Amino acid sequence: MTAFLSGLLRLRRGPWEMLATILIALGVVMLMQPFFLWAYTWSFLVTLVGTVMFIIVSHFPE
Amino acid sequence: MTNPIEAAARATPAPIARRVRGLSDRTIAWLFVAPTIFLLLAINIFPLIWTVRLSFTNYAANRPNREVEWVGLRNYTRILTDDGIWANMQTTAHFLVWTIFLQVVIGFTLAWLINRKFRGNDLLTTLIVLPMMLSPAVVGNFWTFLYQPQIGLVNYAVELVTGIPASSFSMLGPGGLAKWSIIIVDTWMWTPFVMLICLAGLRSIPDYIYEAAEVDRASKWRQFWTITVPMVLPFLMLAVLFRGIENFKMFDMVVLLTGGGPGNETLLASIDLKREAFEKWRTGYSSAYAIILFVTVFGLASIYVKALNKVKER
Numbered sequence: 594m595t596a597f598l599s600g601l602l603r604l605r606r607g608p609w610e611m612l613a614t615i616l617i618a619l620g621v622v623m624l625m626q627p628f629f630l631w632a633y634t635w636s637f638l639v640t641l642v643g644t645v646m647f648i649i650v651s652h653f654p655e
Numbered sequence: 656m657t658n659p660i661e662a663a664a665r666a667t668p669a670p671i672a673r674r675v676r677g678l679s680d681r682t683i684a685w686l687f688v689a690p691t692i693f694l695l696l697a698i699n700i701f702p703l704i705w706t707v708r709l710s711f712t713n714y715a716a717n718r719p720n721r722e723v724e725w726v727g728l729r730n731y732t733r734i735l736t737d738d739g740i741w742a743n744m745q746t747t748a749h750f751l752v753w754t755i756f757l758q759v760v761i762g763f764t765l766a767w768l769i770n771r772k773f774r775g776n777d778l779l780t781t782l783i784v785l786p787m788m789l790s791p792a793v794v795g796n797f798w799t800f801l802y803q804p805q806i807g808l809v810n811y812a813v814e815l816v817t818g819i820p821a822s823s824f825s826m827l828g829p830g831g832l833a834k835w836s837i838i839i840v841d842t843w844m845w846t847p848f849v850m851l852i853c854l855a856g857l858r859s860i861p862d863y864i865y866e867a868a869e870v871d872r873a874s875k876w877r878q879f880w881t882i883t884v885p886m887v888l889p890f891l892m893l894a895v896l897f898r899g900i901e902n903f904k905m906f907d908m909v910v911l912l913t914g915g916g917p918g919n920e921t922l923l924a925s926i927d928l929k930r931e932a933f934e935k936w937r938t939g940y941s942s943a944y945a946i947i948l949f950v951t952v953f954g955l956a957s958i959y960v961k962a963l964n965k966v967k968e969r
Contacts (some may be wrong), residue, residue, distance in 0.1 A: 610961060617954035624951060625748030633744070634735045637947050644954040 609650035616643030703949075710943035717936040730943035739919075740927065740944070747924045750838060750909075751902050755895055757842040762849025763891065767883075769850070770857045780854075787847040795911025798840045802826040802912075829917045837909050837921055841902065849894045856890030857883070889965055896959040900952055924948060 600608035620640025623632040664672070678686075710730055714723045734740055769780055786794070801809050802825075810821035826836045860882065868878045906925040909915070915922035915930075928948065932941035 614958050614961065617958060620954065621951055625744050625751075627745045627748075630736070630738075630741065633741045637731065637735055637950065640954050641950050644950055644957060647954070647957045 604653050606650060606653040606655050609653055610647065613643050613647035613650055616640070616646065619643070706942045706945055709939050710946050712939045714939045714942075715936050716932075716938040726939065730940045731947070733940065734944055734947060740924070742919065743922050743924050743927045746834070746920070746922055747903065747905075749834060750841070750905065750921075750923060751899060753835075753838045754841045754845070754902050755898050757838065758846045758849045758898055759891060759895060761842065762846045762894065763853045763887070765846070765850040766853035766857055769854060783850065784847045786844045789844070791844070791908040792911060794840060794844050795908045798836075798843075799827070799912060802836060804828070827913050827917075829920075831920070833913050833917060833920050837912055840908060840912060841905070844908070845898060845901075849891075849898065852890050852894040852897075853887055856887035859890075860886045889962065892962050893959070896955065896962055900955050900959060903948070903952055903955070 597608045597611070601612070617640055620636050620638075620643055623636035623639060626632055711725060711727060712723050713726050715721060765783060769776065769783070801807050804810050804822050804825045807821075807826070809826055810824070813819060813824075814821040824830060824832065826832050864882055864886075865878060868882060873881070904925055905923055906929065909921055909923055910926060913921040915926045924944075925948070928941055928944050931937050931944060
């Protein structure tokens with residue numbers, strides 16, 4: 594966990610990509626879950642943020 | 656014998672040769688790549704940007720002379736608060752989860768069995784892979800016949816096994832079976848694909864790892880969970896992501912089988928999108944719908960590329 598947080602602070606690709614991946618996966622789950630309408634409403638924003646973040650952080654150093 | 660490069664150089668007309676002689680290798684490389692880039696921009700990037708623009712308007716393609724109004728985020732807000740579209744997303748999720756689950760379980764089992772050496776192994780592999788080679792249109796049509804309540808083989812088989820009269824139920828009609836019917840067809844068609852990827856993963860495991868495990872007296876069960884599964888997992892993940900992206904966009908086969916019906920029981924997001932765009936002609940609204948699906952698929956594709964790179968690194 595400490596290595597993950599330190600990687601985030603030092604703008605390293607691995608942890609940031611992991612974070613973006615989690616956001617994308619969360620967005621997809623929110624889009625398709627049958628329980629909360631509010632989660633469906635915000636799902637697109639979460640996926641969009643994750644996807645844009647993924648594109649940006651894939652240029653960070655290893 | 657004349658060198659072909661020299662021959663080509665000699666055949667080049669003098670004015671062109673003079674012009675080209677002054678160009679750097681980099682420029683020549685760009686000249687070769689330029690038509691492809693131009694086509695890519697014209698066919699992929701421009702329509703995408705245009706769709707994003709349309710998604711903020713009330714444009715209707717069947718009324719091109721009507722004044723187009725800028726509606727801001729209204730289309731997105733409507734879609735993301737619409738109970739009907741939310742239900743379609745759940746139908747898509749149901750289809751996605753079950754097809755992937757069944758394809759992974761059956762695909763991996765088949766790969767594990769095929770990976771052993773036995774007579775007729777190659778023939779069996781070819782037969783198993785056959786459904787994957789068929790067009791979705793063909794698959795959709797012949798499964799429609801197989802699902803016919805009166806003459807279909809599926810109903811006949813069910814009657815034979817369970818005693819339920821063949822004409823008393825319809826696999827594609829009302830009664831809640833349609834959702835499962837499309838899952839069966841997709842699983843039948845795409846399990847071989849998952850099997851092939853798993854087979855590649857299984858064949859990439861070196862024998863000496865199993866030999867070392869045998870020396871350490873590890874049981875077959877232990878070998879399976881500590882060697883086979885972890886080493887095949889990246890390949891399996893790849894198959895799951897690939898099928899996930901493909902099935903999220905599923906359209907042709909389901910349209911041929913059920914057309915989204917009965918009612919809205921099998922109305923996947925992609926089918927609903929087509930209805931909004933080309934039956935109701937709400938182009939701006941459907942553009943926003945398409946962008947939402949695109950971003951989701953693009954996000955999944957990003958994860959897919961990352962997983963692919965990890966597999967390559969192994």
